Amino acid sequence: MILSCQNICKSFGEKIILKDASFHIEDREKAALIGNNGAGKTTLLRIIMHELSPDSGNVVLAKDKNIGYLAQYQDIHGHHTIYEELISTKQHIIDMENRLRSLEQEMKTTTGDALDSLMNTYTRLSHQFELENGYAYKSEIMGVLKGLGFTEEDFERQIETLSGGQKTRVALGKLLLASPDILLLDEPTNHLDMESISWLETYLLNYPGAVFIVSHDRYFLDKVVTKVVEIEAGNMRMYSGNYSAYALKKAQLRDAQYKAYLNQQRDIKHQEAVIAKLKSFNREKSIKRAESREKMLDKVQRIDKPQEIQNQMRISLEPRFVSGNDVLTVESLSKSFPGQTLFSDISFEIKRGERVALIGNNGTGKTTMLKIINGLIDADSGRFTLGSKVQIGYYDQEHHVLHMEKTIFEEISDAYPTLTETEIRNMLAAFLFTGDDVFKLISALSGGERGRVSLAKLMLSEANFLILDEPTNHLDIASKEILEEALNSYTGTVFYVSHDRYFINQTATRILDLTNQAIVNYIGDYDYYLEKKEELTEKYAPAAAQAVTEAKQASDNKLSWQQQKEEQARQRKRENELKKVEARIEELETRDKEIDETMILPDICTNVAECAKLSKEKAAITEELEGLYEKWEELA
CATH class of the missing domain: 1.10.287 (Helix Hairpins)
Structure with a gap:
């Protein structure tokens, strides 16, 4: 065990955040910390890092172990370049390297016992240098920088010129290179594109230490973690498995x-x-x-x-009018900015009822394309056509559709003057704004709160073509699931940009991949896109690489055949046990119901001996059912 939290309690005023929270992290374990926004996840991380003091309870870190912490927001200062900032984590290796070069020079002019002593020192230091990956530390830094989405041109950029998201990526890179015994990561995927997130998944899976992650990225958690720690209403509970296993068990x-x-x-x-x-x-x-x-x-x-x-959102989406079958037709669309071509000669169509996800790396022009279709900016060439009776509802991740000087109530009432105060309050309550909250200024709201106001306006629009730019940003997992359910039951058409792969898997019927200034069409969800993209990659891979892959697969198949047989046998045994348990549960519940019906009969409820007999039988049924329910949960 590398980290243990024992009976942690924390309150702010009358609001209880954590009640007797206890959990532990094993060495090399990859675990997630989840809970709704405001549940206390970041508070717990800050308590672990001794940035906050608990009201009671203890945090225990194993002896001689160290923690690295990535907070959500980073403000790195200084006049270093990105590369200089990351190489600073390897200063001890650079010092060793300089010492080795110095020893080499000394040995050229030294003889006798002094030379033997220098050679012994050189041998020990060389061994240590090799153990700490000294011969490849520059390659390691380059790999991390490129994995996190920085190009070689970015390496010489000054830290002070970077955006907040870029600074967070630099901080994450430094933390990974420092390689502490346990990593605490608060929303590490927030500023990463899909390729970088995929790279980070692989990196963390192979990370030699323990990892404790706060994230709303369910696909990322499914790939990386083997344990979930949940905070709900101040209480803490541990679940084994990844996010999907947790959701099922929950x-x-x-x-x-x-x-x-x-x-x-x-x-x-x-x-x-x-x-x-x-x-x-x-x-x-x-x-x-x-x-x-x-x-x-x-x-x-x-x-x-x-x-x-x-306090979860209740969303109902229903278009006022049904659009024509052809909702959007894009023909030969191109857009460039000085020194950068985003896309050229793009053409595609969207039909009524489709839910189309537009994906691609950061900077490829996804948001720009949505703005062009929504009429906010002009294309350089080409055109787009909206179909018959198409009415657009637009969700902007930067919330330009909101008026900063208005209150939440005014934002809705001015946009929809026919709504009564009660109707407006009911709609806002569905988006977690109750009481005096509705009189808060838009300018005073957090990013997540502004997102909820924008969604509320969108729901009221009764549009039949929703254009959404990163709709899940700042939403917690529960709110994402409610939005997914609403979109899946929506009878209109949806075109959206998202980096949330789990959200895409749950909602998309088609994927457009904006890559190399062109569009590639995939008819399916995100998993289908990955499968087909891999097939395309393999199709055009060199023949030698293909042969290696096939040989490895053949070897793996020999090994896995026996494992599959054993797993199938275990599965059949588990299914048979499950059927027996379910049958027994049904039998006992039927008998329990019969006893209830019998005991209220006039001639029975007055018969003490019979009542006692039936009560005893009922108690025995209840006890057996409790054990059966537990067994059913394990088997299911």
């Missing part, structure tokens, strides 16, 4: 909790009915029995009704 637990709540409510109602019946007999013994049951009922620890995630 849903099963919520279902189990809801079932337990319903079962208890049914038992309580049954007991209340029996008590009422006993009291109705109006006899001393029956009243005493009723009072005894009431006392027992009062002692029952009530299960709170499980609720869906609090």
Whole structure:
């Protein structure tokens, strides 16, 4: 175990952020920390880094281990270039290299015992230099810089000229090169394009230390982590597996909790009915029995009704008019800026009902294309045509469609003057703005809050063609899932830019890849795009590389055949056990229901011996069911 948090509590005023939060990270383990916005993820990381003090509890780091921390926002100062900033992490290796060169010069003019001593020192230092990758440290730096999306032309750029996102990438590069025993990463993919995120996934999978990641990028978490630590309403819980495994287990637990709540409510109602019946007999013994049951009922620890995630958005999308079948036709579109051609001679069509994702690396012109289609900027050449009855709803990641001087309420009421105050408040409440929140100025809102206001305006527009630029930016996972559900049930047409691969997988029916100033069309989701792109790459790869790949696959197939057989056998055994458990659960639940129905019959509920017998049987059923539910969860 490299890191342990024990019973961490933290409050800000009356708001409880963490309650007895405990978890641990093993050496080399890759784990995720997830929770809604405001749940306390960054607070916990800052407590681990001793930037904040907990109200109670302890953070324990294994002896002689060190932590590296990437905060969400970085403000690196200085007059260094990007390359100089990263090479500073290797100063100890540079010092060793200089010492080796110095020793080499000394050995040329030294003899006897002094030479032997120098040679011994040189041998030890050379060994240490080799162990610390001294002969390849420059290649390592180049690899990290290029992996994070910097070109060789960028290497000499001054740090002070970089944007906030570029500074964060530099900070991430420095952290990876420093190679601490445990990495704490707060939203590391925020400023990376798809290629860089894919590179980071591979880097972290092979990272020799432990990694603890806060991220809303579910695809990234699926690829990298083997454990999920969740913060929900101040409470913490650990799940083994990646994000998808966590989501499945979470849903099963919520279902189990809801079932337990319903079962208890049914038992309580049954007991209340029996008590009422006993009291109705109006006899001393029956009243005493009723009072005894009431006392027992009062002692029952009530299960709170499980609720869906609090304050989540409720989005309903419905176009006012149905558009024609041809929604958008783009013909020979080109756009350049001084010194940079974004795309040229681009042509494509979008039909009604399609959900098309436009993907590509940073700087390829995706947002520019959306702005051209929305009429915000002009193309250099070519044209686009909107189909019959097409009404655009535009979501701008920079929120230029919002007026900074207005309040949230004014932003909606001015755009839609026919709405009543109640209707506006109900819509804003769906986007988490309640009470006096609606009178906040747009200029005072965070990026995520502005995003929610923009989405609210979009929902009210009743457009039949949604153009969305990075709609999931600043949304937490729960909000992303709600938006995915809304788009999937939307009967209009959607054209969007996104770096969120999980979101694309859930919503896209087609992908347009903007690469090398041209468009490549893929009819499917993101996984389909990856598969087809790999096929195309292999098709045009050199024959030798193809032969190596095929040989490796043949070798892997020999090895995996036996593993597949063993896994299939385990799967069949698990499925058979699952069927048996489900059958037994159904049998017991049926009998439990029969007992409930029997015990309220007049001739039974007055029969003490029979009631006792049935209650004993019911208790035994409840106990067995609890064990079966747990076993079912494991098997399922």
